[in-house]
Amino acid sequence: MSDLAKQEAAKDLPLKEDIRLLGRILGDTVRAQEGEAVFDLIERVRQTSIRFRRDDDIAARRELEAMLDSLSRDQTIQVVRAFSYFSHLSNIAEDQHHIRRSRAHAIAGSAPREGTMARAIEAAFEAGVTNEQIVDFFNDAFVGPVLTAHPTEVSRKSILNCQLKIAQFLDARDRIQMTPDESEENDAAMRRAVLTMWQTRMLRPTKLSVLDEVDNGLSYYSYTFLRELPKLYVALENLLAKHGDTWKTMELPSFLRMGSWIGGDRDGNPFVTADVLREAMRMQATVALEFYLHELHILGSELSLAQLLVSASDQLLELAERSPDKSPHRGDEPYRRAVAGIYARMYATAEHLLGHRVGRPPVGRAEPYAYAEALHDDLDIVHRSLLANGSGALAMGRLRRLRHAVKVFGFHLAAIDLRQNSDVHERTVAELLAAVRPGFDYLALDEEGRIAALLEELATPRPLASPFVNYSDETVGELEIFRAAAESHRLYGRDCIHNVIISKTDGVSDMLELALLLKEVGLLRPHERAIDVNIVPLFETIGDLQAASATMDRLFSIPAYRELLATRGEMHEVMLGYSDSNKDGGFMTSGWELYKAEIQLIEVFKRHGVKMRLFHGRGGSVGRGGGPSYQAILAQPGGAVQGKIRLTEQGEVISSKYANPEVGQRNLEVLAAATFEATLLAHPEAAPRPEYLEVMDRLSEHAFKAYRGLVYETEGFEKYFWESTVISEIANLNIGSRPASRKKTTAIEDLRAIPWVFSWAQCRLMLPGWFGFGAAVRAFLAERPDGMQILQSMCKEWSFFATMLSNMDMVLAKSDIAIASRYAALVRDEELRNAIFPRIRAEHQATIDALLAITGQQELLDGNPLLKRSIRNRFPYLDPLNHVQVELLHRYRDGNAEERIKRGIHLSINGIAAGLRNSG
Template sequence: MEPVILGDGAEKDSPLRYDIRLLGRILGETIRAQEGEAAFDMVERIRQTSIGFHREADETARAELQALLSGLPVGLATTVIRAFGHFSHLANIAEDQHHIRRTRAHALTGAAPREGTLACALGRAYATGVSGKRLQEFLDGAFCSPVLTAHPTEIRRKSSIDREMEIARLLDDRDRIHFTPAELTANRKELRRAVLILWQTSILRGSRLRVLDEVVNGLSHFDHTFLRELPRLYGDLEDELALVEGWEEVTVPSFLRVGSWIGGDRDGNPFVTAEVLREALRLQSAQALNFYLDELHLLGGELSLDERRVTVSDALRALADRSPDHSPHRATEPYRRAIAGMYARLAETARSLDGVEAARHAVGAAPAYATAEELRADLDTVFDSLCANGSASLARGRLRRLRRAVDAFGFHLASIDQRQNSDVHEAVVAELLAVAGAGTDYPATGEDARIALLRAELTGARPLSAPHLGYSERTAGELATLAEAADGRRRYGAQAVRHYIISKTDGVSDILEAAVLLKEVGLLNPREPRLDVDIVPLFETIGDLRRCGDVMDRLFSLPEYRRLLPSRGDTQEVMLGYSDSNKDGGYLTSIWELYKAQTVLIEVFARHGVAMRLFHGRGGSVGRGGGPSYQAILAQPPGAIQGSIRVTEQGEVIAAKYSNAEVGRRNLETLAAATVEATLLAADGRPPPPTAHLTVMETLSERAFAAYRGLVYETDGFERYFRESTVIGEIANLNIGSRPASRKKSTRIEDLRAIPWVFSWAQCRLMLPGWFGFGSAVRAWLADNPDGLATLQAMYRDWPFFRSALSNMDMVLAKSDIAIASRYAELVTDRALGAAIFERLRTEWLASIDAVLAITGQQSLLEGNPLLARSIRNRFPYIDPLHHVQVELLRRLRAGDPDPAVVEGIHLSINGIAAGLRNSG
């Protein structure tokens, strides 16, 4: 299966073309050997026909392709799906490797730092007059956190991801090592073996994931990326600052930390329990401690320094003397003895804390570390002794990275956010009050009365709950999970659980209810006063976003709440939901209401003297807030970042960003660099957009909102069209996550989670959540403002927010294909309904493309991003066959075909299409 790479491409892309051809050829050889000549010939015929259509836009070729694919026996259809699906994954690997290759080539030439790197961000800051002192102040107060979630858009099993990582490593070796002919042959054999295993491994899971399976999958990214690359990133940043500032020693606080929802997100997931949270915390801790034990073992092997050759500090000598290592062979090696003692203490820590036995036995018994800070103090002792006695270069290798890892990951590895829906909090508080005999009908109480009641509960230390009273399963479960969170903090440190998120926040009482529940388990103490975790309201719908400023203003005006914030550094976090606001109001209105919400929050927080941290609930696709993170952060309103930000990393995006260590390092650096620029450069006077631009955007949003709501929620039969023209039903049955696809047992779009909503539209190549309504809005506005195109063009040129919005739409529209979408529309059994709705979709799609091109001044989509355009164009011939087979199998399934292979084929096609599109959900 050797692909033809379309388009000329620059010479610098020739290694990418070579890698794709190499992997395609190996895949083809594997298919021929495993499935037979006839299957291979069919795959090749389909591939060549599809390429012919895309190269010549030949409708005869399209008809031939449809004819080939519509009559395939289900077994052969499955082989075709697997072939094109695996090729998409292999192409992704090659592209990632090429990005690494180009980054290294850029560095080797000594060129100026690239946009999105910390070096570039620091250079821009210095160029605008930011002083070293100001930069240090920023770093001292900064907080950046990518937060991993287990949202169900990652279809692949870990076994497949592991093999793909092996292929990536083998490709990387071909770049970095000057192979002999024999070594090159051996490398190719290893590639063949890896591809063979990939082909013979089932992509699909045989059973639905449990929450703890999701925890284990998430932990794999720590082992090969976060634990290793984050300390290196900090080290490089410190070295850069030392070089520029001329400082002898620079210590950057661990402002970039990894968070997780996996094991703590209870919103709509009944399988996240107190027991699951306890085990998730234990698994995370065990991962961190095992890593530290391995690094200590290696460090002890390195630091064989003899005290007859070097001087050591008194503190280091005392540390060595306390060690249980009394071997005469190491009597004159104080560093080794000290590290052996640290290893023994850490091994006991792993045993007592997590029930884990160290892979290598300690030299003797030693007491466990009570906290990660104690371990860090011992590492500091070793570090300081080396630096003070002529061995600073030794201190700045493995030891420096291990010190940073312990500081950044502690004994907890990643903070596990707690999240629950406000409706659940309301029900639990109502039951607690009823059982306690408070004499109030809480569910029937209005907002003002609720606030008064909850304020009273927050002034006293009296608990509402009692262990001897009986509660419903839901209330008992909520209290048990909160108690487990409190216990986890005591066991693993305060960083283990530090955020409590309230989904569906639409009033002050929603926040106070969570506060009362935290008080029940000791995470809020009204007497001190002290709040141990950040209470984070999540504003999701369009209505919630419009009310968020008033809600926070009223909240900060309550002395019972405001007096808690000094214990949180006078900082309040607010989470903004991209997915649900998009499903509620469409892309343009969603991003505009998010922008306005931030602007309002900036003013409210400043007036109350509270620092603001925004948590952006972004998904992988544009319809869920996706798109390039760097540009998205810089497109926020001036003053929105304030040195801290949290961003969700969801579903298949986690593997795409963090499976490869170097790609993961680049994504971590991009997040930090964007935060530096958005904070320091905006603080130095980036002007707000002109009022005229805001007015135009408001009008565009109103019209886009009307168009979107008119289609999705006000068109009779649209729900049926959606259910029958997409794979939503099949996605719901995929074993790709522990959480149900809908919040309730209904088929209503309102109850469907945003993730399968977006995922479904990507599968039929319509990408509706990323553009619908924009064309209508622009057309209507220009009808009222005939000379208004120049204004829209100026907005695109001068306003980062509007430019980012159109850039994302440009990409989404380029990935869409109305001809393929039309084939899915034919699945609607009511032909008249299907034709009528599809015509509306086609008209709006064309209008949106026309609007994007007119405003950006492009002649074609992605004209300004030729690399992405070429990547997408090269993928289409390999994605299109998957769509054609998927439609055919859907038709058979819905006609009643009982063959289980039909369902398997559909699920495999979902995987392949998602791989080809990359950020599909």
């Protein structure tokens, strides 16, 4: 072994020790809870699986399959539970190792790493970026991760709580030199946490409601966002302060803010109603206000400064005088009394907004704050007084973080996006118009006719809806949810709902229809030429992406619409759909059409003088636009980021990124750093060689043909998909409030993209993340004898192409064609199975061969040894879960509908998802 290899092995040793420790504790727990025989069985399965993976021992594979296929019903459940929990524990150990390595770099004084703000700012100064340019960036920037709920989120909050405790105990072992007694207590506490996890239900007994999803999403604010986001702002300000006087006293604006779809996304989800939106807002506000009250209570105890010893500003003294705290014991403590007054006002604010009391009762009554900015103004008075009177160090602690929190989270916590399908808006508008203009058939109009009719209505403040007309339930529901949005603006401030998104946008009329509905509730006011939210088109299918620039060009040519943009800072957001475009056209064509759409949109926005903000609807998996966020942002075309970006965070990716506070802060920093670099360090004129664009067009054409030929043009493929994956069982699993399909059919076209991708991941085929690439390269090389050299140059010189290959590399490394063949055997029609699976297997191998030839790798993931190690460590614990899942599916589909069989299938889905980490 080389010296470098020995050093790397030494770095990984703590990870291996943590995995062994957690595995040993889990094993002891299984032995104590289930008995020696069960422990011995699980250990035999584990060792056999490791032997097969480590030694590529075919005999071990046959032994493993025979062992797993012969399990009794109860043994099956126990094996699935054990290996599922081990996947979760391995995730904890890996996250802790990332934290450990980051701390080791910091302690050693290593150069800032890629993806950190320290490295991004250092690179900016090295490149000659001026202080003024950096200030302008932060003043104009917006980075918005948006949490979404969907049908494949498998993590329960109770399980996450157990995992967080285990992570904290592991972390303590790293940071603290423990006495023997302390070490023993740490071990005992960790064992209690693992035992609690083992005895906690991994599955939900009933289907989630939307408000359950809201509650689950809010847990990440308690774990991470409320504390880590303010810390990130403080760390960034401290970092900048080292670069000169310009930054010494500058406070960063709130350019990084959280968003949410949970409670506002009603596209295909009939359970998202106006009442649900109102309750989601109230729940979010509760979390924010309780946090502020908690922090203010502690802050008051910390600021015990006596007026005899420390001066205070006139404004601070006035704030203290207005406080209901009149205790003589605190008469000479103006800061404490001022904070007590702020607390009393916040307590009254919570009571006013929520309709009930939260937190400790204040010392007396006070008026509520009308808006969050007023709270921040009062905190600023405390801050300035401390700075002016020799107590600046006290202003730089809890108070500083609280001030940032109030600016970031307001009274609403996170902006909720509203989303609905354009077809619903279209039907609603048609019904409203028909009621006021009898005989007028809006749906019969062509696109230009619709635009003319909508602009006519938008020009007048007259509302269309009448209380004396009986509208359909759909129309009533749509109007009511917009009224709830307007109410929320009045209660929590306009920041609570910024964006209203139109799914399946394919024309200008889709956006004008939404504008008309917003006018009905006062969110658009024609006489003021003002609009209070962003109208956001979502271009999803391949055809919609290809038409996106023309649609926006036509929209910006309408003077009345341009006048509205003036009230939105001449900025317009466009959302790009990665999931449906992938399901529609395949991995390669989706990625390429998205890239081309961005280039065309950049040109249209520039020509019309409108600022562009792209919202990337990325999933966790590569098949839904996933992959490392840092590389994805930097791979955008020059000029696409412009300091502004939003992107979705979905499914189990949310828990893997944000359940651990330190890992969460790191992931937030990565988004900020990538946006900073893409804006200030990318050259707008830098573009791939024209030849590369032509090559990508040809590759995309070939890949599209191969993908569509399999998925949409092969007779029986729909049946093959439903029988060879766990899609049926996913559709019935209690893991989300939203149906798996948009309509009650099994058609691929109607299936939501999320369960489509998730199902392929479960059977370890990952088809949406690679299929068509091998065929595309083969066809291209047949056309161009020098094609391989061109593709290799593209990989070296073009970040878009390199990132595409890197993501495909990861997906292929996580796939397993042998395991996938066992799922193919679930297809009862042998002729259908033999017509489809060999095509998939051949394309899988062709894709791997093409990828290795282009990248120059000998094996998959040679360029990413950390991920390669992680996957290698996981496979021995994933393989048994897949084998058991197949056997359970056989039994279930043969008519054994016992509850334990269904439970075993659902448990295996959870465990495989945990092991893959980014499958949804």
